[in-house]
Amino acid sequence: MDLPRLSFGNVIDGKLQPSAITVTATDPRTQEPLWPIPAASERDLNLAVTAAGTAFQKWSKVSIQERQKAVHGLVKVLEDNREMVGHIVSRETGKSHFMGDLEVEHSLGFLRFNASQDLPDEVVFEDDTVQISTTYVPLGVVGAICPWNFPLILATAKIAAALVTGNCIIVKPSPFTPYSIMKFAELATDILPPGVFQVLNGSNEIGASMTCHPNIQKISFTGSTKTGKIIMKSCAGTLKRITLELGGNDASIVLPDVDVDSVATEVAAGCFFNSGQMCVATKRVYVHERIYDPFLRKFLEAVRALPFTQDPGVPTVLGPVQNKLQYGIVQNIIQDCKQNNYKFALGGSDIQSGQFIAPCVVDNPPDDSLVVQEEQFGPIIPLLKWSSEDELLRRANNTKSGLGACVWAKDLREAKRIGSQIHAGSVWLNSFEKPHPYGYLAGHKESGVGGEWGKQGLLSYCDAQTFHAYKGSKIIKSRH
Incomplete structure (x- = not known):
């Protein structure tokens, strides 16, 4: 089957970025090469992290309502392009057209769910003297390292949660299946400010560099337990927040x-x-x-x-x-x-x-x-x-x-x-496994650290901040 005429690029600071190195993934059904795409370099990663850090200064201060509106915008742009994106998913994964379209539909479900969510302040204790409350603040720049089995769904779930909580995100797709999320990131440039959502197609070395980059505050990884252990060790050097959704039996x-x-x-x-x-x-x-x-x-x-x-x-x-x-x-x-x-x-x-x-x-x-x-x-x-x-x-x-x-x-x-x-x-x-945007997903034992999805999953993209507000307290002066 002839390939449709499509082009792809890394999205850095709101623009498509070429690269000196071009790679090509393979159609699992036919073993034929797919579209040529640029491979990101360490320089590209540093440019993306700098752009994300700059964008975070404004994006984190945007109201939750405006961030929800932006994620709703991503819903519309994916809906408007669902046939094209579903076809890309089918080609890069080897899935039937039915399964490619289903992946787009489930991705829309995660976007819609997160667009409806917020994290209001919570009063956890109060008496006559003090009110203790908790608020949730974004972490900063999130690195998302995504797998090949559901390349669009598992990326959009991370993207939507990160954005609605006020973070900026850099996605590194699997080199086996980079196309659908690269195209989605390109479409998103009309919706989001530059630097808020970026994508880098690259080798495992780019992913490794993300895990130890001093200006990335969190890594969200979905993949094998073996790789998850490596990522956990690498993130320890900068005490990054991590979410690891790993293998199961x-x-x-x-x-x-x-x-x-x-x-x-x-x-x-x-x-x-x-x-x-x-x-x-x-x-x-x-x-x-x-x-x-x-x-x-x-x-x-x-x-x-x-x-x-x-x-x-x-x-x-x-x-x-x-x-x-x-x-x-x-x-x-x-x-x-x-x-x-x-x-x-x-x-x-x-x-x-x-x-x-x-x-x-x-x-x-x-x-x-x-x-x-x-x-x-x-x-x-x-x-x-x-x-x-x-x-x-x-x-x-x-x-x-x-x-x-x-x-x-x-x-x-x-x-x-x-x-x-x-x-x-x-x-x-009384059902086989049907993951749902509202259902918190977290593995026990060696199946992961932390979790995602649902209201609880949003907390993994935030730091908690506790306020102790004393009522009518007087400053006690020390006697000298």
Whole structure:
């Protein structure tokens, strides 16, 4: 398919900036190069930080109502250009056109949510002598380092929260998927003052420089736990505020009283949405032994019904693995299952072209297997039997990560009782993982530090300031 005639540039101080170095990302469906784009240099980063620092002096003093209005302006400009941006998302990620448009729609949801939010002063204590109140002030310049699986959604969520709280933000997208957020930043130059929202396409070295830059006050990162640990260490040198949303190995727990046909279909959707390339996608499914066999049959039926095609015009949640590095990780897990003679209930032997991997379902592998222990981040899922609650909880919690989980039961109270014992930051009851702008997202254990989204997530873009106001106090003079 021919590329539409589009151009892209780093956005620095309200202008498109060229670069001496040009790079090109690849379409995961076709392996063909996409649009040429400039690669930011250290000089570009310093220019962007200086512009953001200057803009912050005025932007932080703009009223919350004006900042909300500006974010509403971003909603309109994205709505007006949603077809173009959705097409860009589809090309850079390999998603179907349906999924590209869905990403734009969910990005609009995060923009609208944050445009409706404020953080009013809060009186936390008062008596006859003193009133203690808390206000929230912006941090300054925020660096956002974003992943490749949902490049537009995860960036716009950070952008909207940073802007409405009075910060300026510099976004570094993944080098695999830089295009949609670069185009959005370009469109935003008609809405926001120069320096308030900037974007730098660059290598991992640019991201590393952001984490230790003395004039960036916060880093918000979404990505792997391994990289998150490196970022945390780097940010310590300047005591930056950090938000790290990292990897997960989410368990989906199915109790024996469920309606097997409907729940198996829903669980399958949660496992293979975006071909499993989602931080909070289900990575392990625990099914009670009493219903395991009928559940497995219905689960396989549901997975087989998902369209699996190289045609992006077919509305489907399946697509290629986005990049060759992740493709290799998924293939390694598949090969490990084969070498250990684990039973594939589906897939595992199909030869696909390019970076496409047909959905794989592994039937009851051991708990210490690679497919159970590691975050697959691809279209392969283990189904596991359980019998007793104590055994279930021990196995489900036997992981270093704790991002999300799901519990399925006819009795919602029973689902919540089980869910409350899962060591994870977000638990969905009778639903697969559906992140929502109002729902605070924060990982437990090695799945992150801090959190984002929801009212609580806005606080991560602020410093708290406490006022102790004494009523009618008299200055006591010292006697000499």
